[in-house]
Every structure is written in structure tokens, then in C-alpha cells.
Amino acid sequence: MLPDSPPPAARPRSRSRRRLRAVLLAAASAALVAAALPPPAPVPLGIGDPLFPSLGNPGYDVVAYDIAFTYRGDNTVPLDAVTAIEARVTERLERINLDFSHGTVSAVVVNGLPAEFASAGEDLVVQPLLPLEKGSQARITVEHTSDPRGDEDGWVTTEDGLVMANQADAGHRVFPSNDHPADKAYFTFRITAPSELTAVANGVRTAKLPDGATTTWAYRTRHPMATELAQVAIGDFTVPTREGPGGLPVRDVVPAADAAALEPWLKKTPGQLEWMESKVGPYPFENYGVLIADAETGYELETQTLSLFERRIFVNGTLPEWYVDSVMVHELAHQWFGDSVTPRTWSDLWLNEGHATWYEALYAEEKSGRLMETRLREAYRRSDQWRADGGPPAAPKPPKPDSKISLFRPVMYDGSALVLYALRQTIGGDAFDRLERAWVSEYRDANASTADFTRLAARIAERDLTAFFQSWLYEERTPPMPGHPDWKSTAPAVRPVSQAR
Structure with a gap:
């Protein structure tokens, strides 16, 4: 059948189609230009911690680390x-x-695909082939070396091996990580070392x-852990x-040559555990023990499930027994306060050290x-002088740039x-004891802040404690001690303005 009218003339292109074509051409042109230009230079990031602003990284939450080390028996390599x-x-x-x-770093792989990488400050900046979308899972594998040389924390050398001391910001000197306590994760360690040595790490073997000539040891944590609490020790243990x-x-790790001499100290641990459990409740992890290393760090350290101690405090005979006992309890108490309940920021450190000191002193009194x-x-x-030097407990001054552990004042x-x-003194002994148990129970395996503690204390005490905590945690001068009006604090020395920092 023939049409009864001629076919219509071709219609002109609509404005919308012309506009779409222009947009597509512009986008394609922009993509070509972007491909021709180098990407922005890598920059270090941080999560804005008040004391360590460059630590941690935004955009992801670590679930687990699997770290393999190969140690050749030579601390210069x-x-x-x-x-x-x-x-x-x-x-x-x-x-x-x-x-x-x-x-x-020699190679980085992200979700099975090779990735580019560069260093920026104390960050390793990784450029994956494909962007990582919000809500997705990422597996990042880094082949690298881990250098025990140097005089900063991280690896600590001994006569026959290494131990780890990552507090406060030295974990990233040992392995790539999100090195902030706010991002706890599970850990697996695989350590290959000469067969005549023993390798240990946090958790269960x-x-x-x-x-x-070599032996590979593997350990895994059953609870999440902050990077600063990681421990790997290699030596004649x-x-x-x-x-x-x-x-x-309970497993202890001690120099083989000192095992007999150290046994009187080691056998104290079960009783110390029982004492701590009587105060705050069940021990929060899969095992516990002390790691005694022939190294002089100047401190003892609550690495999770395996507290690090210097050999000298046990064998030199210069410290009274009661004092060494109380130091052992200090690190043990940290397993609850600091390890299981981990601070959200480094300004919450007083919750770790204040509680560990409390139980250290209480143990010395009772025993x-x-x-x-x-x-x-x-x-x-x-x-008052301490507050002038280091700031109030919950608002500490930053550490010295060349001495990060100067935070521990x-x-x-x-x-x-x-x-x-x-x-x-303010809420009474019964309420205080309930608070301590509730704190380690409600925040077990989690992060918690000063604000969390003060809210919980007010709830347990059934009273408003805002003014109390404001003065005790944040003021420049120490408030009057409840129940002890005769206690006085020496006024801090006045320094010339020119010396203020």
C-alpha cells in the first residue's frame, strides 16, 4: 500500500541531544587530559589525634593483620x-x-592486582589500579624489609635476637599498619628464624x-589488639x-641461661592473676606470661598477653622484692586497663596508667x-608541679618531638x-568497685574514652559528676582532696616567660 501523503522531512536534532553530545565530548576530553597529567603527589595523612596527629589513617578499618618475618640471626641485617x-x-x-x-618496600598488591606506591613522611601511600568503594573489603599485601637498626623504639636488639617495643608510635617502624590504638585488629605472626633460637609472639602458638637450619613459628591472637601492643621476640629463650x-x-619467655634464677619470680604470676581477678573480674585474654629480655629499654611494657620486662630488674638484686612484685602487677593490670579496654585517643592514656598504678599501689599495700x-x-x-610540667591528666601536653615516650610523665x-x-573518696568504695568491674566488662575488646568513663561513673554512682571530673581531669591546679583537707600541693615553680615552651 502506498502512503497517501509524502514522507515527512528529517527532523532537526533537539537541543537536549546537542547538549548531551557536548557534555560527553567534554568529559572525554577531561579524561584524556587527566590521564596525561601525573596524579597529585602522595601526602601523609592522620586521623587527627591531639598528641600524635600523623598517626592512623582515614577511610578504612583494619580487621586483621597477617605478618611474616624472616630473621637471619644478624641484627645488622x-x-x-x-x-x-x-x-x-x-x-x-x-x-x-x-x-x-x-x-x-619492594611490592604492593591490592585485591590481587599490583599497585603503585610511594613514601610520604612516615606514610606508605598506595595507589591501587581500581578505587576502593565504600563498604567493600580490601586485602593489601606489602612485601618489605623490617630494619632493627637505629636507636628509636620498635625493634629492640638483645645479645642474641630481638624483642618489640612499639609504644607509643613505633609500630609503623616494624610493619605497615594503621598505627593508632583506635583501630584494633586480630593478628597472625609467622616468624622464620635459625633453628637454635626460639620465636614467640602475642596469642596462641x-x-x-x-x-x-630454620624453623617457622606461627602465633594468632584470639582477641583484637592495638598495634602498639604487638610483640614478637626472637632469641635463646x-x-x-x-x-x-x-x-x-601461663607461658613465660625467659633467657635460657637464667631460667633457674628467674623461677622464683615466674611462679608469682598465678597468684598475681588471682589477686587481680578478685578486684576486677576474669582475665580478658587467652593466656598470659612475662617476657624477660636482656635489653635496657628504661621501662617495662604491657604487650598483650606477654608483658615485656628488662632482665636487670630481676637479677641485679638492687630493687626490693616488694617493688618488683608491684611492677609485675602494674603490667598485669594493663591487660585489663589499656589492652582489653583500649584508649580511643592518646589523650585518654591516663585511664591506662592511672589504673595500672592504682592496682600496683594497692597490691603493695595488701601484700x-x-x-x-x-x-x-x-x-x-x-x-601541681606535675600538672605544670605535663598538663592535667586528661589533657596532657604533647611529647617532645625527639622523645615520644616523654608522654609517659x-x-x-x-x-x-x-x-x-x-x-x-567521692562516690564510696562499693560504687568505685562496681565501676571498675563494669568498665572492664562493658568495654572489653573495645576502645573507650575519658567521656565513656565519666558517663559510666555517673551512672554507677547515680549522681552528677561533671564538676568533679572537670576539675580533676582538666584543671591546671589539683583540686582539694575529698576527706583530706590537710593535704597540700607545693605550688609549681614559676619559670621566666622566655623559657616557656
């Missing part, structure tokens, strides 16, 4: 290492920043695989075991007759234990 990170992506990422500053309360596995009140009265006398220890003493 970097270890070969592979760090695999499983993470949840919390915002779209075209680049991934990891904290890492003391090793050489899952494998020991001899292969001629022996590992005596025993039982703690309720059959808790050795060293009155806590005497110790705290002296601390009160000096507390007297105000963080006895100065913060004073806050707990004043709180107990």
Missing part, C-alpha cells in the same frame, strides 16, 4: 617481611595510606615447622608453662604493707591514680 592487611573500606579511596617508616586461675595457660595513702599523699604534694602515673583515689 634487615628482616625480610610480608604484611597482609584485611580491611573494611569506610569511605571511597583512590589511595590508601599506611603508617610505615623504617623499611624498604598455632604451628612450629622445622626446616633444617626457654618457655616454661604453668596454670593460672581456672586453668588459664607488703606499703600504705597507698602514704604514697598518694606524697603524689598530691607534687601534683609522673602526672600519667601517680598523678592519675590521684584522680581515682579522689573518685573513690
